[in-house]
Amino acid sequence: MDYALIMAGGGGTRLWPLSRRQAPKQQLPLVEARSMFHVTVERLYPLIPAERIFVVTNAEAARVFQHQVPALPPGNYILEPSAKDSGPAAALGLVHIARRDPDATVAVLPADHHISNVPAFLAALQAAQEVARWGYIVTLGIQPSCPATGFGYIEQGEPIGSAHGLTIYRALRFTEKPSLEVAQQYLASGRHVWNSGMFIMTCVVGLAEFERQQPNFAQALRALSDAIGTPRYSAALAEAWEAAPRLSLDYAIMEGAERMAVIPVEIGWSDIGNWDALLAVLPKDHDGNALSGDVLAVDTHGVLVRGSDRLIVTLGLHDVIIVDTPDALLVCARDRAADLKQVVDQLRALGREEVL
């Protein structure tokens, strides 16, 4: 792969109270001792050296990441003026990389996903790079293990070739998070995979889709591209951001792209979308617990404890998540972990900004 473009500007409340506005998930050491962002960068090194790993994020987060990953050149951080979802963020990154090399292949990657099988992931990236050179936008599709309703799905069409031992399919349709019934049909069909949010393309092809599908924004992007390295850059960025649609990358170009391919992969992927998903990927003791901090767990099974410096005693607990931070404590049934987002929305509605 020529370049990586890591999308690291997101917020998110699904791992509250550990993740906050000031400390979103990608900045946190969740699965390993290093932050999710740090792990995301390091797993690319066999394929892409640090100088070709770019990051789109905000200025505040960039400072945190520079501290966490000193190997990344400071110039590789491309700063968004404000959060405008992943569509504009990806376009901004593509514009910068295209100035260096319009034909470069770029892997647009989330900063906060877990991948346990890194060799398989890197092989998939190499296959995707080849397909991107055929003129496709390629997405990595995750073989579904259950009828999940928390992911988008991609319907596979006919095979269009193979690369690095993987079969490549035309991508027919993107679907947003389905109902359980629809998800079960997808699972039974054998032709649907989860949308991982990882996209591989050449700059030319990606920007051409913005031209075709988001023409106003694309015009501002051309002006922005011309302004790179000039005193006009800030003004051009502000104008581009003014014109930018508040859309995810999926909505902005993927769902309507002309030549979309999907590679079904088995790479031990998780988006760590909630505390229960984190427990699933963490190493566990023989009672199925993942305990961190100063914890005494007695007759406790299937429990995640994320402690800080206080002693935490659990007694007779099953399938519960406990997350202890200095100013907020969460105690949550595992099977309700996916509903935490609504509870955090409730806190926001209650005006509890100080804990968000």
Next chain:
Amino acid sequence: MDYALIMAGGGGTRLWPLSRRQAPKQQLPLVEARSMFHVTVERLYPLIPAERIFVVTNAEAARVFQHQVPALPPGNYILEPSAKDSGPAAALGLVHIARRDPDATVAVLPADHHISNVPAFLAALQAAQEVARWGYIVTLGIQPSCPATGFGYIEQGEPIGSAHGLTIYRALRFTEKPSLEVAQQYLASGRHVWNSGMFIMTCVVGLAEFERQQPNFAQALRALSDAIGTPRYSAALAEAWEAAPRLSLDYAIMEGAERMAVIPVEIGWSDIGNWDALLAVLPKDHDGNALSGDVLAVDTHGVLVRGSDRLIVTLGLHDVIIVDTPDALLVCARDRAADLKQVVDQLRALGREEVL
């Protein structure tokens, strides 16, 4: 009743982490806004004025209680040199009260019990006072509502009279905490009540039982009695304490007493022996929760939250106890609350004295 003698020197770990060595249960506001000790004193006022309410405790606890209940005269605190269980503590108190009035009736009462029906309790005390004047040691027996294995039981013998509308029975036998099987037999018999640990007697009769059953200690108590109000008091107390058996009041004299009576009472009694017992007596919301502190409870039922100043969010929880303190957090299944004592013992064995 002439006097009350409140036994307030105990420790206890069954409400950890709120109760600590430095803050035992009777010092804490558990059911009401005032401490258990404070409530224990105030519920006696209709029958016994403050100047005749005596307290046996240690010096450190006495300072806390004086602050909590300024109405109690400082001279009414009788200080134990060290904790030697309730037998010696009660004897020490009886010696002091007997110096004022040997024929006085005294209600020896725990400092940390909850009583919801105070009028019934006061009527029972008046009945007990009458029976104490007949020469009996009287105990209030709690009508058992279940085959509890956490209480001692008293077997009722034949009725020996009635007073204040209550029937008085001879007390045949004290039994320590029974097995479930035995407890079920007791419940079925209709002749067994729980030992509330509340005893009413005259000083003369109580001290006579110490003379008969603990003669060495009683000899030292006589010397102590003579030393009250003299410079020899401290030395005499030290000697008496040296001779004191480390026994509960039950073991020291009640189980072998010559004339024991029991009054079965229904006074809404609880010893608040664990967190689940506390939840049982607390007012609850329509989901059966008792929440204190800064709590957002979503789809939460039958949960006790005892918070401090941090935000606590619960989601999808059932029948769980959460007790949050600055240096320790407990999350416990309700049906395991009675086993907390063992866990605290484990903390002690692990050398975690700083949280005990």
